[in-house]
Amino acid sequence: MTISPESFLYEHDTERQVATITLNRPDRLNALTFQVYAELRDTFRALDTEPGVRVVVITGAGKAFSSGGDVEDIIGALFERDYEGLLDFTRMTCDLILAIRRCRRPVVAALNGTVAGAGAVIATACDFRIGSETAKIAYLFTRVGLSGADMGAAWLLPRIVGLGRATELLMTGEFIDAEEAHRIGLYNRVVPAGLVMEEAQALADKLASGPSFALEITKDSLNREATQDLTSALEAEAKIQASCMLGPNFREAYEAFKAKRDAKFV
Numbered sequence: 001m002t003i004s005p006e007s008f009l010y011e012h013d014t015e016r017q018v019a020t021i022t023l024n025r026p027d028r029l030n031a032l033t034f035q036v037y038a039e040l041r042d043t044f045r046a047l048d049t050e051p052g053v054r055v056v057v058i059t060g061a062g063k064a065f066s067s068g069g070d071v072e073d074i075i076g077a078l079f080e081r082d083y084e085g086l087l088d089f090t091r092m093t094c095d096l097i098l099a100i101r102r103c104r105r106p107v108v109a110a111l112n113g114t115v116a117g118a119g120a121v122i123a124t125a126c127d128f129r130i131g132s133e134t135a136k137i138a139y140l141f142t143r144v145g146l147s148g149a150d151m152g153a154a155w156l157l158p159r160i161v162g163l164g165r166a167t168e169l170l171m172t173g174e175f176i177d178a179e180e181a182h183r184i185g186l187y188n189r190v191v192p193a194g195l196v197m198e199e200a201q202a203l204a205d206k207l208a209s210g211p212s213f214a215l216e217i218t219k220d221s222l223n224r225e226a227t228q229d230l231t232s233a234l235e236a237e238a239k240i241q242a243s244c245m246l247g248p249n250f251r252e253a254y255e256a257f258k259a260k261r262d263a264k265f266v
Contacts (some may be wrong), residue, residue, distance in 0.1 A: 007041040009061075015155040017054040018204045019047060021106075026062025030173065031070035032118055034077075037093055040122075044107075054208040056103065057200050059110035060119075066138060068117020075144075090150075097152045100125040101223055106207045110200035111135040111187070116175075121151040124160065124186075127219060128203060131178045131187040132196045136150050143173035143181065159226060161186050184253035209263040211249035 003010055009022040021043065023030035047056055059067055069075055069224040076085060100107055100122070109126035115189045122138070123129055131137075139157070148154065148170030157166040161184045169176070181187040191199045207215060217240055225233040244250060249265045256263035 002177075003043055003050065005043055005241070007033065007036045007039050009042065012050075012053060014052050016205060017052055018201070019050065019053045019056045020201075021056065021058040023058075023060040023066055026064075028070060029064035029067035029114060030062070030119070031067050033070050033073045034089070037096055041092065041096040044096070044103050047105060048099075048103045053105055054212050055204040056105050056107045057110055057197075057204050058107065058122070059197060059200065060112050062113070063134075064114040064119075065109070065111045065123060065135065066116070066119025067114060068103040068119050076239070092246075093151050096233045097121060097125045097156075104219065105203075105212075106219065108200050108204050108207075110196050111137075112193070114198050116140055118151060121153045121156070124153065124156045126149075128200075129181075129187045130196055130200045131181060131190045131201065132193045133190060134176050134189075134193050135178045135187070135196075136175045137172055137178075137181050137186065138175040139170050140173045142171060148173065157186075166189075209265065210246075211253075213247060214244055214249060217244065218237055240250050 003012070003019075007024075009020075009024045011020045013020070023036070023041070025031060025036075030180075044056075061071075077202055078089065081089070099136075099266060106128065107126040108128045108130065109123045111123055111129055111131040113132060113134050115123050115131075115135055117140045118136070120137050120139050139150075139153055140191055141153075142148045153170060154166070157170065160166075163170070165184050178187060178190045182190045189199065221237065221240065224236065228236065249263075253263045
């Protein structure tokens with residue numbers, strides 16, 4: 001499919017092989033609408049196989065990454081739905097998270113500012129989180145009377161920060177600042193506000209020059225092994241690694257080492 005969303009910005013740098021998604025409602029702190037959710041889901045599904053894309057970066061315009069669901073455009077409208085109508089919506093939001101996790105390309109979140117509610121879960125679903133010093137984060141759901149287990153947060157977050165900290169963040173719904181998010185491992189790194197995209201794009205370039213199949217299979221293993229026992233995980237990794245050893249990138253790394261040059265992965 002042609003990737004041409006209407007509710008946010010999309011750029012594909014074909015030379016760098018990096019796709020960049022920019023949430024673009026700065027006047028609303030990039031609050032999410034029904035259209036934004038649906039187009040993000042469809043875009044990440046397409047990026048799984050989009051030619052010439054090896055890494056995806058997602059960020060926000062203005063002062064926030066995303067403040068979560070739009071109170072006016074979504075929350076008010078939800079009161080008009082019955083249970084089945086509400087379930088259609090909540091399943092769509094979960095399908096977005098699944099699309100991010102199933103996307104075989106590494107996904108880098110450039111957190112330029114406030115990260116809240118559904119925006120926090122989207123960031124959590126990404127493979128890397130580069131935070132601005134201003135990028136405070138909160139999973140706000142219990143503060144509006146909803147379960148903190150929203151859009152996969154109760155599955156994703158404990159695997160990053162541990163059960164104890166995840167419990168605190170999901171039950172209290174309180175903000176933590178970027179420094180604390182980095183300390184507990186939620187953010188991979190924190191940089192000055194003006195350097196977030198520069199840092200995220202530098203990481204994207206590094207990943208894009210790497211062995212794409214090896215990165216793809218690593219992400220897939222991280223997803224799958226979360227629900228496997230050790231014996232099953234070890235057998236899966238043995239088979240995967242043997243397959244990688246038959247691939248061109250393993251040979252290229254060896255030849256580059258012998259020739260004392262940088263490897264050129266495919």
